Amino acid sequence: MADREHPAFPESLRLRASVLAEVRRFFAERGVMEVETPLLRSHTVTDVHLQSFEVRAHDHSPPRLFLQTSPEYAMKRLLAAGSGPIYQIGKAFRAKERSRLHNPEFTILEWYRPGFSLADLMDEVEQLITHLLCRQKIIRYTYGELFRKYLNLDPHSIGLQELQQRCAELIDVSGADLDTTDYLQLLMDQKIEPMLPDRCFVYQYPSAQAALSVVAPDVDGVPVAQRFELYLEGMELANGYFELTDAAEQRARFECDLARRQQLGLPEIPIDEDMLAALEAGLPSCAGAALGFDRLLMVLGESRDIGDVISYPLD
Amino acid sequence: MANYVTNEFKSGLKVLVDGEPCSILENEVVKPGKGQAFNRVKFRNLRNGRVWERTFKSGESVEAADVMEIDMEYLYADGEFWHFMKTDGSFEQVAADASAISDAKDWLKEQDAYQVILWNEAPISVSPPNFVELEVTETDPGLKGDTAQGGTKPATLSSGAVVKVPLFVNIGDVLRVDTRTGEYQNRVSK
Numbered sequence: 035m036a037d038r039e040h041p042a043f044p045e046s047l048r049l050r051a052s053v054l055a056e057v058r059r060f061f062a063e064r065g066v067m068e069v070e071t072p073l074l075r076s077h078t079v080t081d082v083h084l085q086s087f088e089v090r091a092h093d094h095s096p097p098r099l100f101l102q103t104s105p106e107y108a109m110k111r112l113l114a115a116g117s118g119p120i121y122q123i124g125k126a127f128r129a130k131e132r133s134r135l136h137n138p139e140f141t142i143l144e145w146y147r148p149g150f151s152l153a154d155l156m157d158e159v160e161q162l163i164t165h166l167l168c169r170q171k172i173i174r175y176t177y178g179e180l181f182r183k184y185l186n187l188d189p190h191s192i193g194l195q196e197l198q199q200r201c202a203e204l205i206d207v208s209g210a211d212l213d214t215t216d217y218l219q220l221l222m223d224q225k226i227e228p229m230l231p232d233r234c235f236v237y238q239y240p241s242a243q244a245a246l247s248v249v250a251p252d253v254d255g256v257p258v259a260q261r262f263e264l265y266l267e268g269m270e271l272a273n274g275y276f277e278l279t280d281a282a283e284q285r286a287r288f289e290c291d292l293a294r295r296q297q298l299g300l301p302e303i304p305i306d307e308d309m310l311a312a313l314e315a316g317l318p319s320c321a322g323a324a325l326g327f328d329r330l331l332m333v334l335g336e337s338r339d340i341g342d343v344i345s346y347p348l349d
Numbered sequence: 350m351a352n353y354v355t356n357e358f359k360s361g362l363k364v365l366v367d368g369e370p371c372s373i374l375e376n377e378v379v380k381p382g383k384g385q386a387f388n389r390v391k392f393r394n395l396r397n398g399r400v401w402e403r404t405f406k407s408g409e410s411v412e413a414a415d416v417m418e419i420d421m422e423y424l425y426a427d428g429e430f431w432h433f434m435k436t437d438g439s440f441e442q443v444a445a446d447a448s449a450i451s452d453a454k455d456w457l458k459e460q461d462a463y464q465v466i467l468w469n470e471a472p473i474s475v476s477p478p479n480f481v482e483l484e485v486t487e488t489d490p491g492l493k494g495d496t497a498q499g500g501t502k503p504a505t506l507s508s509g510a511v512v513k514v515p516l517f518v519n520i521g522d523v524l525r526v527d528t529r530t531g532e533y534q535n536r537v538s539k
Contacts, residue, residue, distance in 0.1 A: 083385050130356070131386075133378035206403040212385070219384045220404065245383055263382075273382055 046343045049335050053166065053327075054123065057143060060162055066119040066145060071108030073125060074099045077306035079107070080291035081245070082298065085129040087138075101127035104324055105144050106246065107309040110277070113146055113320060114312035121145035123327065134339050135269060137347050141327035148318040152260050152276040155321035156235055159264055159272055163233070166334065172264070173231060176238040176252070181218075184226050189218050189240055190256045215242050230265055237262035246284070247275035264325075266333050272325035279320075281313035352410040355388045363395070363416035366403065370395045370414040370468045378407070395466055396448075396473050414468065421465045423457050431457070433465055433472065445472040453477045455510035456528045477528040482537050483507050485522045488514065 058068065078086040078100035087101040102108070104126050112120055126142040147155055160172045181189040187200060194214050201207060201217045205224055212220075218240065230236075237260075241249045244259035252258045260276035278284055288305045295302065331343040341347035353364060358376040365371070371392040380386040386407035393400050395416060405411075421433035421443070430444035431454075443465070447454075449472045453463055456477040466474040488504035504514040504524075512526055514533045525534040 081383050083380075083383055131380055133380065136378070136380060206401065208403055208405045208409060212406065216385045216406070219381055220387065223379055223381065223387075224389075224404070243384075270382055 044342075044345070046331060046335050046337065047345060050331055050343065053331060053334060056166060057123065057162070060165060061121045061145065064119075064158075066121050066147075067117065069109065069112060069117065069120045069122050070124065071102075071105045071112070071122065073102050073127075075102060075108070076100070077107070077308070078303060079103050080288050080295065080303045080305065082291055082294050082300065085131075086303075087127050087129050103128050104142055106322070106324070107306050109144060109146055109322075110309060110317055111312040113148065114315050114317045119145070119147050132348060135329065137328065137340050137344055139348070140340075140344075143325040143327045143330075144322065146277070146320050146322040148320040150321040152237065152262060152274065152321050155274045155276075155323055156237070156262055159235075159274065159323055159325075163264070163266070166330070169233070172233045172235055174235040174237060174262075175230075176258075177236055177240065178238065178252075178256075178258070180226050180230075180236065181221070184229055185221060190258065215240070218243075227265065227268055230268070232267050234265050235262050236265065239263075244278075244287075245275065246278050246287075248278050250276075266329070269329050269332070270326070271329050271333070272323055274321060274323035276321050277317065277319075279313060279317040281310050284313055285310055351413045353413055354410045355405050355407045358388055358390060363414040364392075365412040365414045366392055366394075370416050370473065372416075374400065380407075395468065398452075398474075415470075417467045419465055419467065420462045423459055423461055423463055425459065426457075431475070433463065433475070436462065443467065443470075443472050445475055449473050450475050455508055455531075456481045456483070456526075457508050458483060479527065479529060480525055480534065481508075481528055482523050482525050483510070485514070485518060485520050485524060488518060488520060490519070 061068065074089060076097055076099055084103050086103055089099045089101060105122050105124060109120060109122060121144065123141065123143050125139055127139050129138060131138055147158065156174065163172065178188060178190055181187050185200070197214060197217045198210065201221060205220055207220065238252055239259040239261050241257050241259050244261065247259050247261040249257050249259055262274045263270055264272040292302065328340050328343050332340060335343060337343050353362060358373055360373050360375060362373045363370060364373065371394050373390055374393055375391040377389045378386060379389055388405045388407055389402060390405060391400065391402045420436055422436055424432040424434055424442070430446060431450045432442055432444050435441040445465070453475040458481065461481065462478070464476045465472050483506040485504045486507050489502055500516050501513040502516055503511050504518055505511050506524065510531070512531055512533050514524065518524065518536060523537040525537050526532065527534055
């Protein structure tokens with residue numbers, strides 16, 4: 035019997051099905067293998083600003099498990115095991131994220147390319163996007179270039195105090211306990227993003243925002259993070275890293291996250307030793323990208339809210 | 350009063366910002382991939398109507414404001430205050446000062462209902478309905494034959510407001526006026 039309350043079958047789900055098929059064809063043609071990795075694991079990311087869902091059995095018996103915020107760590111283990119180029123389209127979960135552009139459960143497209151440079155990967159992201167959208171070339175800007183052009187400041191060298199002052203002149207911000215990355219991010223979001231063209235890449239981020247990417251000197255010798263962000267119609271659609279393969283450096287970054295988590299009173303997260311072991315065993319030099327698949331559908335379907343492209347979004 | 354955390358923000362919420370009673374007009378959560386989440390909030394200051402935007406780090410909280418919006422009946426002015434009465438049968442009265450009455454001052458008619466915003470039980474703003482009906486107390490006599498040209502003339506209403514009216518309007522006519530634009534709509538009765 036038909037459900038009285040059931041709305042008309044959403045066109046957005048037909049779009050989703052056809053784009054999924056198209057993306058799978060795109061990677062199959064390039065010899066990139068589709069993989070699946072677990073959504074439930076005993077470890078999760080240490081990122082200060084990512085909150086995982088913790089899952090337990092109904093009777094609260096161990097083990098304590100986490101829904102994955104992205105398939106990154108597991109996919110890196112596959113790469114270290116010799117998988118070659120791989121991609122995954124699956125669900126990822128981030129607690130406390132619901133907005134016009136966020137649903138706590140979302141679809142992520144993530145892929146890794148051994149032997150690719152960051153520029154090679156930007157080329158491939160561009161090929162995928164132009165293939166799906168059939169439009170023109172995507173412009174590339176460095177992070178530093180945008181800050182110098184629109185705000186006349188150098189994001190790689192500016193001190194916290196001066197940054198705080200500049201930010202206060204431009205944006206009404208409550209409180210003053212923000213760090214350099216927070217201020218840069220606010221300026222990026224409120225003062226630079228509105229100036230960006232409909233589609234562009236931003237790359238070479240400040241080293242403090244490296245996350246899991248390699249930090250290397252740019253043409254002027256300034257150490258910058260080898261990562262990019264693809265903006266589509268004002269949304270962060272995809273990010274890419276030239277992946278850090280140095281296990282010691284990776285451990286130091288995890289420990290830095292944990293120290294910051296402790297300062298902020300956030301729950302302690304055990305470091306994912308399996309992921310570090312994979313780096314120690316030898317992660318091939320590679321570049322990897324993660325793309326918000328639901329947001330891609332928003333662009334293709336001209337939707338304003340992520341809830342419009344998901345069958346049953348959380349309230 | 351209670352506090353509201355950023356994840357409780359929604360439009361219509363009344364809060365204290367810099368000690369001023371404000372209403373949230375819009376609240377947008379901004380969260381870059383791995384970065385700090387922020388709330389971009391658009392407020393209206395309920396006292397002076399000023400609209401502005403402030404950004405909060407997610408997890409911050411603001412104090413709730415004891416604000417009520419209620420319909421009250423206008424009674425009279427005593428030269429310093431404008432007196433209103435609750436319509437809930439309590440006959441409770443409040444006195445609005447010149448700054449609270451400013452938006453409604455030109456459109457007051459005894460026994461009509463106005464929306465009054467009370468902050469800590471004191472009126473801080475009075476809004477007239479979108480349309481009011483007021484009597485003409487003063488205007489030049491209309492001249493025959495001029496109506497075809499659609500000319501206008503000033504007319505003073507019982508509330509003191511001066512509006513542009515068609516030439517056929519006379520003293521004693523009751524007019525319907527849009528309080529948002531101050532424009533004459535039509536003649537209600539003679």
